[in-house]
Amino acid sequence: MIRLLKIEFKKISGNRTFWILSGLYALLIILFFFGIQSVIDDLAEEANKKSPIPLPGLSAYSLPDIWHNLTYIAGYFKIFLAVIVIILITNEYSYKTIRQNVISGFSRWDFLKSKLLTIGVISIAATILVFIIGLILGMLNTDDITAAKMFGKTEFLLAYFLEIYAFLTFAFFIGFLVKRSGLAIGLLLLYYYILEPVARYKLPDEVGNYFPKKAIGTLIDIPNTSIMRLFGVEFQDYISPLDALVVVAYILLFGGLSYWILIKRDL
Amino acid sequence: MEETVLNIQHLSKNYGRIRAVDDLSLDVHKGNVYGVLGPNGSGKTTTLGIILSVINPSAGEFSWFGKTPSKETRKHIGAILEVPIFYPYLSGEKNLKIVADIKNCSYDGIAEVLQTVDLTERKNSKFRTYSLGMKQRLAIAAALIGDPEVLIFDEPTNGLDPQGIAEIRELILKIAALGKTIILASHLLDEVQKTCSHLVILDKGKDLFAGKVTELIAAPMQVEVGAENMEELEKYLNENENVIGIEKENMILVVKLKEGYEGAALNEFLFSKGVPITHLSARKKSLEKYFLELLSEK
Numbered sequence: 366m367i368r369l370l371k372i373e374f375k376k377i378s379g380n381r382t383f384w385i386l387s388g389l390y391a392l393l394i395i396l397f398f399f400g401i402q403s404v405i406d407d408l409a410e411e412a413n414k415k416s417p418i419p420l421p422g423l424s425a426y427s428l429p430d431i432w433h434n435l436t437y438i439a440g441y442f443k444i445f446l447a448v449i450v451i452i453l454i455t456n457e458y459s460y461k462t463i464r465q466n467v468i469s470g471f472s473r474w475d476f477l478k479s480k481l482l483t484i485g486v487i488s489i490a491a492t493i494l495v496f497i498i499g500l501i502l503g504m505l506n507t508d509d510i511t512a513a514k515m516f517g518k519t520e521f522l523l524a525y526f527l528e529i530y531a532f533l534t535f536a537f538f539i540g541f542l543v544k545r546s547g548l549a550i551g552l553l554l555l556y557y558y559i560l561e562p563v564a565r566y567k568l569p570d571e572v573g574n575y576f577p578k579k580a581i582g583t584l585i586d587i588p589n590t591s592i593m594r595l596f597g598v599e600f601q602d603y604i605s606p607l608d609a610l611v612v613v614a615y616i617l618l619f620g621g622l623s624y625w626i627l628i629k630r631d632l
Numbered sequence: 633m634e635e636t637v638l639n640i641q642h643l644s645k646n647y648g649r650i651r652a653v654d655d656l657s658l659d660v661h662k663g664n665v666y667g668v669l670g671p672n673g674s675g676k677t678t679t680l681g682i683i684l685s686v687i688n689p690s691a692g693e694f695s696w697f698g699k700t701p702s703k704e705t706r707k708h709i710g711a712i713l714e715v716p717i718f719y720p721y722l723s724g725e726k727n728l729k730i731v732a733d734i735k736n737c738s739y740d741g742i743a744e745v746l747q748t749v750d751l752t753e754r755k756n757s758k759f760r761t762y763s764l765g766m767k768q769r770l771a772i773a774a775a776l777i778g779d780p781e782v783l784i785f786d787e788p789t790n791g792l793d794p795q796g797i798a799e800i801r802e803l804i805l806k807i808a809a810l811g812k813t814i815i816l817a818s819h820l821l822d823e824v825q826k827t828c829s830h831l832v833i834l835d836k837g838k839d840l841f842a843g844k845v846t847e848l849i850a851a852p853m854q855v856e857v858g859a860e861n862m863e864e865l866e867k868y869l870n871e872n873e874n875v876i877g878i879e880k881e882n883m884i885l886v887v888k889l890k891e892g893y894e895g896a897a898l899n900e901f902l903f904s905k906g907v908p909i910t911h912l913s914a915r916k917k918s919l920e921k922y923f924l925e926l927l928s929e930k
Binding site: 379460467475 | 681684685686687688702703704706707709711713715717718719720721722723726729730731733734735736758774
């Protein structure tokens with residue numbers, strides 16, 4: 366396993382596109398979360414002025430709720446990571462290096478495993494990034510910090526990791542299937558923003574909720590803000606084991622399909 | 633008995649209705665240099681792709697070193713298929729390190745193989761900046777990593793200039809001298825004739841010939857004969873039992889002789905019959921001629 370990761374790291378080490386895109390992703394997330402604080406504060410102030418009854422202050426960044434809020438919002442940026450993963454896998458096809466890897470002595474399973482491990486590392490890195498941002502922002506915005514506050518609701522971080530890993534496996538599968546980066550990215554965006562939302566619109570929720578984007582995306586549900594509570598809207602503020610199971614099932618499905626294609630296909 | 637390195641049995645590969653490889657059976661023995669010849673599209677690369685486990689056969693099987701092919705058997709094979717394949721944004725040396733990692737062997741041999749292919753000075757340059765000849769040489773270096781028992785080169789001189797071709801040929805001869813088994817696919821007959829001890833000729837996925845190069849070239853001796861009176865010449869040649877074939881070609885006859893019967897004896901025979909000849913020369917067949925003959929025979 367370590368050996369496969371070492372090989373992957375060598376492949377990636379000189380890949381400028383990968384590092385630039387990953388750097389941009391990190392920058393985007395950091396700027397967004399640190400920048401949005403003032404926006405939320407402004408919004409809260411606005412809302413307070415208009416509201417007939419005084420609203421409690423919005424506590425988006427206070428521990429431990431921050432874990433839920435942050436992981437939920439960071440989920441929107443996962444499409445960016447998906448593009449990176451697609452580029453990583455389609456490169457192996459466009460350079461034909463997947464073929465040479467097997468000729469040199471990889472089994473097809475070795476190849477797939479090395480990629481799934483890489484996706485795992487990317488997901489862990491993304492989770493650590495959110496964890497660090499959450500820790501800093503949480504400490505700045507929480508009055509009396511206790512260990513219980515700090516590490517309460519950290520199951521959202523685990524769920525975030527699962528969400529990212531599942532989504533990246535999905536992206537990997539698409540890249541693997543069509544081999545070409547432009548086409549794969551196009552298909553992913555088309556599916557993500559148009560196909561699945563349209564299909565879900567036509568279908569009842571009991572079916573639609575199990576579509577990949579929806580199932581993976583709602584593992585962490587919308588955080589309940591004070592305003593929403595006022596209107597009586599209540600979202601799931603915990604991670605349901607059943608939801609997590611569906612997400613794990615998707616990981617197995619897309620990983621399994623990729624393996625099946627890899628075995629059947631001539632390289 | 634020679635040790636069998638590769639055994640292929642009834643291998644076939646279909647692409648839709650096209651049979652790229654058609655019921656091919658073959659044995660490759662240790663220490664020989666095999667030339668795989670065939671026109672474009674004859675199934676050379678497909679066959680090599682199958683024995684390297686990157687193309688799934690439609691039927692048939694093969695074994696390496698008497699074992700079922702696996703990633704472990706592949707670690708004892710060094711191969712280039714079609715074109716040199718490397719990560720373009722990595723240096724030559726780093727690319728070789730990846731190959732060494734995959735083969736599970738140390739980096740110690742890298743300096744040596746770089747030296748062998750004369751790329752030490754450029755080892756830190758990115759692969760994409762290499763010339764075609766350098767890319768081919770790096771591919772040979774990669775194939776040599778881990779001291780494999782078998783080397784497979786598919787068109788290693790494709791697209792090279794004459795000097796580059798000569799360099800690669802020398803390199804292959806050097807490797808062959810180390811006692812390695814080499815399988816060299818090419819459509820450059822001259823190249824195969826100069827480097828290989830054994831030949832496999834493929835056409836439309838079938839093997840037309842498999843054996844030693846000398847076997848093929850030592851086929852019946854051919855002599856060109858010309859005379860003032862061609863009719864008389866032909867008549868007497870037909871009477872000679874050592875003549876096994878006569879073919880008309882422009883103003884001469886091409887005569888196939890039995891083994892051991894040579895041009896001098898033929899000259900004597902014709903002289904004794906009172907046929908003055910104006911032209912007599914032994915014809916050495918080039919591999920190319922045999923190749924074209926074989927292809928047209930079917």
